[in-house]
Amino acid sequence: MAHEDLERLVRSEIELRTHQSTKIDGEDRVEHELRRVMSCISSVSKKISRDLKSLYRGYTGTQNTFGEEQIRLDVLTDIRLKNRLRDENSFHVRQLASEESDEVMVLAKDEGRYSVTFDPLDGSSVIDANLSVGTILGFYDGDLLDGKSGRESMAGAMYVVYGPATTLVYAIPGRGAHEFVLEDGNFILEKEYLEMKDKGQIYAPGGSENKWTSGHKAFIDDLKNQDYKLRYSGALVADVNHIIVKGGGLFSYPALTDAPNGKLRLLFELQPLALIVEEMGGKATNGLDDILDLVPKDLGQRSPVYIGSKKEVELARQYLTQ
Numbered sequence: 001m002a003h004e005d006l007e008r009l010v011r012s013e014i015e016l017r018t019h020q021s022t023k024i025d026g027e028d029r030v031e032h033e034l035r036r037v038m039s040c041i042s043s044v045s046k047k048i049s050r051d052l053k054s055l056y057r058g059y060t061g062t063q064n065t066f067g068e069e070q071i072r073l074d075v076l077t078d079i080r081l082k083n084r085l086r087d088e089n090s091f092h093v094r095q096l097a098s099e100e101s102d103e104v105m106v107l108a109k110d111e112g113r114y115s116v117t118f119d120p121l122d123g124s125s126v127i128d129a130n131l132s133v134g135t136i137l138g139f140y141d142g143d144l145l146d147g148k149s150g151r152e153s154m155a156g157a158m159y160v161v162y163g164p165a166t167t168l169v170y171a172i173p174g175r176g177a178h179e180f181v182l183e184d185g186n187f188i189l190e191k192e193y194l195e196m197k198d199k200g201q202i203y204a205p206g207g208s209e210n211k212w213t214s215g216h217k218a219f220i221d222d223l224k225n226q227d228y229k230l231r232y233s234g235a236l237v238a239d240v241n242h243i244i245v246k247g248g249g250l251f252s253y254p255a256l257t258d259a260p261n262g263k264l265r266l267l268f269e270l271q272p273l274a275l276i277v278e279e280m281g282g283k284a285t286n287g288l289d290d291i292l293d294l295v296p297k298d299l300g301q302r303s304p305v306y307i308g309s310k311k312e313v314e315l316a317r318q319y320l321t322q
Helices: 006-015 030-054 072-087 124-129 214-225 236-246 266-279 310-320
Strands: 059-063 069-071 093-098 114-122 133-141 154-162 166-171 177-183 186-191 202-205 250-253 283-285 305-308
Touching: 030 072, 030 114, 030 133, 030 154, 030 166, 030 177, 072 093, 072 114, 072 124, 093 266, 114 124, 114 236, 114 266, 124 133, 133 236, 133 266, 154 236, 154 266, 166 236, 166 266, 177 236, 177 266, 202 214, 202 236, 214 250, 214 310, 236 250, 236 266, 236 305, 250 310, 266 283, 266 305, 283 310, 305 310
Parallel strands: 093 114, 202 250
Antiparallel strands: 059 069, 114 133, 133 154, 154 166, 166 177, 177 186, 250 305, 283 305
């Protein structure tokens, strides 16, 4: 198993669930389509990894629809993912949404079962400092923004980290989370069934400290007093990946005095990462409610987040409800 490639492992995981598949036109297509979508994304991420090495600086001078400056690699990564998922004819993606756009693309509404969301290059603002960045993807059963919670609608999640090594982690509900590393052009299984300890030793606190609420500040002070180690890069996917690989700890981006809903987007970033962490035995909340229990109402919806080991997430809840 140590040398099993991503496509074979995804296939075996999916096939274990075929007895639960929904039959469409008399054929078990659902699991087959999800496997192909995930394998397609892994293929695109190999090209993105090469792009980052050759084009790693350079700004477009434009802004995305949410008013944030786009780096050149954001644009290229967004185009690569959109074009591949739109043009691939071996499966049908129902709907597609990128964090760089404010519209849902309808691709195959009548044929497709799964919809895909992605943050094409999370952490792009730290590329010029040569820090790790990544791609975050969510796979949803049916339409996006259909009035269902993430727990009801998510069929899987994946992220890729482009750092000293290119690594990929994916999870399917009830099937755990698994890590791969890109070696000689193939994603090779590094560790299956990742686990999150109930309590960790590291914390990554986002947001400007002078805009933290009193409850959040008291919580962070408690972690400091317990000798937690600060590990924060400014790239969400890299910081959460650090906690995942270490098997414990906490990433937080809280409600701020000038941004009560925080900064991070529910559909593109938080629900996919929450699914992965929950499959490891961890937890993700907005401080009170589970991230996967929230219902996305629009593409730009934001939420505070506390994600990682259960004890730290629960401790945050205690401070925020005092």
